[in-house]
Amino acid sequence: MSNPSRAIALYGTEEEVAPPRVLRAGKLSAELEAGNLRYIRWDGEEVLRAVSFIVRDHDWGTYAPQISGLTVQETEDAFHVSLQAVATGDGESFAYDARIEGRADGTLVFHGRGTTQTGFETNRTGFVILHPIDGVAGAPVTITHTDRRVVEDRFPEIIDPVQPMMDLRALAHTTPGGVAVNVLMEGDTYEMEDQRNWTDASYKTYVRPLALPWPYQIPPDEVVDQTITVTVKGHSQNNAASGAIALQPGAPEGDIPPIGIGLRPEDVATARGATETLKALGPAYMVLHHDPRAGHDCATLKAMLDVAEAIGAAPWLEAVIQSTDDIGTVAEIAALGQMATDLGDPFATVLVSPAPDLKCTLPGSVWPDAPDAAALYARTRDAFPQARIGGGMFSYFTELNRKRPPLEALDLVTFTTSPMVHAGDDRSVMETREAHAAIAASVSGIAAGTPWAVGPSAIGVRDNPYGAAAKENPTNIRQAMNRNDPRQRGLLGAAWALGYIADFASGGASAIALGGATGAFGVVSAPGDDPDPWYEGNGAVYPGFHVLRGLARLRGAPMRPLGLPASGPLAGVAAQTDAGVEIWVANTGPDPVDMSVSSACQVATLDAACFATAANAPDHLDDLVAHDGPLTLDGFAVVRILMKG
Known part of the structure; x- marks a missing residue:
């Protein structure tokens, strides 16, 4: 089997993404992307992540507007x-003009002005x-x-639920590097939410x-007429470190x-x-999803149990309860218990959730x-x-x-995440790792000593609490709220999975489930209706398979922290084993990163160069070779390292 293109190996799709245009005015810079601004920096330090004029539909989906007349002038x-x-959508349209001006004195002005000739239904239109x-x-x-009241406050540390x-009208703060940032918002009333709730x-x-x-x-x-004015002052003391990143297990x-891993009847x-x-693969457990609203019954549950038994994974029952009244709930749960008894009482862990809780209830609703x-x-x-x-x-x-659930009634608190509720681009997906530590700390506070588990989680969205359903993706593109996301099949998906497990393991999760066996959230290519370029359902394994297999085998091993920041270019986890320290x-x-290890070691690498080989060898990362000196990791590459001692 020939190697796929680099795009397929890294991202699972040939979709071309235009690079952002970097705008500069003295120490001020910003990236222009789809008519909006990202990564606004002063003196090299990020001061704002984005300023965007957006138009959303009635399901909170963000339109991709048709842009014309784009002109850029730089001095x-x-x-x-x-x-x-x-x-444009559903016979309605909203048209707007946007003007952006950045100056070397640290002033950035973004103005948006729009109207509709048809009338326009929206959940949010503006900045x-x-x-x-x-x-x-x-x-x-x-x-x-x-x-005009001025109040001193703090950005939330533990994640604010509302x-x-x-x-x-305005927010002013100082960056970690000492740059003063002021954001003035005109044209409407604004408020803030803590997007770490969604791992943004x-x-x-x-x-x-x-x-x-x-x-x-x-x-x-x-007329919708709004203006955002950003002013920044000072000199950043936040100088980025250079050179190879040293791995030093603590x-x-x-x-x-x-x-x-998860499993659904389909x-x-x-x-x-x-x-x-x-x-x-060797997963410790398999979360079996059961929802009577979808026609799931004893036969579908038995079929999932057979798979779990065949692969040696402990079955967890994840049961949606559709009744909303107490009498109906009692009867439904009793019937579910009888169903389990008829199947031999195979479930040592049972998770339940009322169907109404599968949908979001916004603050104030x-x-x-x-x-x-x-x-x-x-x-x-x-x-x-x-x-x-x-x-949970x-x-x-x-x-x-x-x-928040009543803890006295529970043995385990559960939840899931997705890295692309609000944005579907590669950087936003990977940046969600920066929120994982805060989520772990927050859920530990909510659980108050009760063990908690996360998942099954994947890059794709298994459910959409904010709309009718997750988005289908027949053209195999990157977009928020995808059910079938191409990066699940690429090296980016493997790197994200490794970071996910590392973050929540160090954060105190008692168990972590990722994705599924096959299908949109799976780790093995199988025939289906969704795009599966290069693999074409031939049974080969996706890169994420190797990560889950390797870390599943480390269950119970003492962790050795690596001190890698979530905002840095590397994600990793280390464990003490009988053979040494496994990292x-x-x-x-997507760009190469240099790193160093303190002593001679053995390594195995998964990257674009060996993609085809690894896809057809589930034990690919078992083959360690001696190595001494620095290591260079290609884009989204994964490396397994064994250090003696």
């Missing part, structure tokens, strides 16, 4: 951008500003409210308070938790055809009817007296943070 001391854009979290979380901020700052690496300040009705209608000829802290047939490969949580868990314990009972949310940490490291970007 040494200033840059100017102007464009026209139109967002969104993203503040980075690295070095900013917990730091002081000066708030100017719409009535809006930490409201009724905003930012605080988001957005237009139009959520307490107002949504979706809302922009009438014909009404003293043992905690153990590698069990690694699991993937049973292909998973059954890949049982030998999945057995080699009325919670939908659902069974009392404590009663739900008590009835589940009655039906499964020998099982560990888990609950089958959706994202966001929902867990907003609707797994991934390059989290």
Whole structure:
């Protein structure tokens, strides 16, 4: 089998992504991307992650507007951008003009002005500003409210479940490097949400308070006119380190938790055809999703159990409870317990969630009817007296943070995540790692000593709490809210999975489940309706398979922290084994990264050069070779290192 293109190896898609244009005016720089600004820097230090004029539909989907008349003018001391854009959908359209001006004195002005001739239904139309979290979380901020009151506050450190700052006109803070940043927001009332709830690496300040009705209608000829003015001052002391990154395992802290995978009835047939490969994967457990609303019954549950048994994984039941009244819930859980009894009581862990909790309830909204949580868990314990009972949310940490379970009724707290709820580009996906530590700390606080588990999580979105469904992806592109995301099959997916496990293992997770066996969230290529370029369903393994297999085999080994920052170019985890210190490291970007190891070692590498070989050799990373000296990791490469001692 010939090697795939580099694009397929790294990203699982041939989709071309235009590089952003870097705008400069003295010490000020910003990246122009799709008519908006990202990575606004002063003196080389990031001061804002993004300033964007966005148009969203009634399901919170963000339009990709048609841009025309784009002009960019640059001099040494200033840059100017102007464009026209139109967002169109469901017979409606919203057109706007945008002007951006950046000056060497540290002033950046972004103005947007738009109207609709048809009337336009939207959940949000206007500016969104993203503040980075690295070095900013917990730091002081000066708030100017719409009535001109000035209040001293701090950015949240533990993740705020709702809006930490409201009724905003301006925000001022100082970066970790000492640069003063002021953001003035005009044209409407703004408020902030903590986007770490969704694993975004930012605080988001957005237009139009959520307490107002949504979706809302922009009438014909009404003018939306907003301006964001950013001013920055000072000299950054935050100089980036250069040279090879040294790997130095620290003293043992905690153990590698069990690694699991998910399984849904729609993937049973292909998973059954890949049982030998999945057995080699060696997951500690398999989360079996059961939802009676989708027609799941005893037969579908038995089929999933057969797969778990065939690969030697402990079955966990993940059961959606569709009844919303207490009488119906009691009967439904009793029937579920009887179903398990008929199958031989195979579940040592049972997770339950009411169906209404699979959808988001935004701040200020009325919670939908659902069974009392404590009663739900008590009835589940009655039906499964020998099982560990888990609950929380089958959706994202966001929902867990907003609707916290009664801990006295639970043995395990659960939730999932996705790295592309709000943005689907490569950098945003990988940057979500910056939020993982805060999520781990926050859920540890919520759980208050009760063990917690995360997953099954994947790059793709298994459910959409904010709309009707996850997006289908027949053209195999990068986009937020994809169900089938191409990067699940690429080296980027493997690097992300390694970082995910490293982050949540060090954060205290008692168990971590990623993706699935086959299908959109899987680790083995199998026949199906979704695009699967180069693999074409031939049974080969995706790069993420090697990461999950390797870390699953380290279960219970003492972890040796590597001290790699989540915002850095490497992600990794190390464990003490009988053979020595085993280290797994991934390059989290597309460009090569140099690193060094303190002593001679043995290594095995997974990168674009050996992609085809690794796809057809599930044990590819078992073959260690002697190495001494620096290591260079190609884009999104993964390396396994064994150090003696």
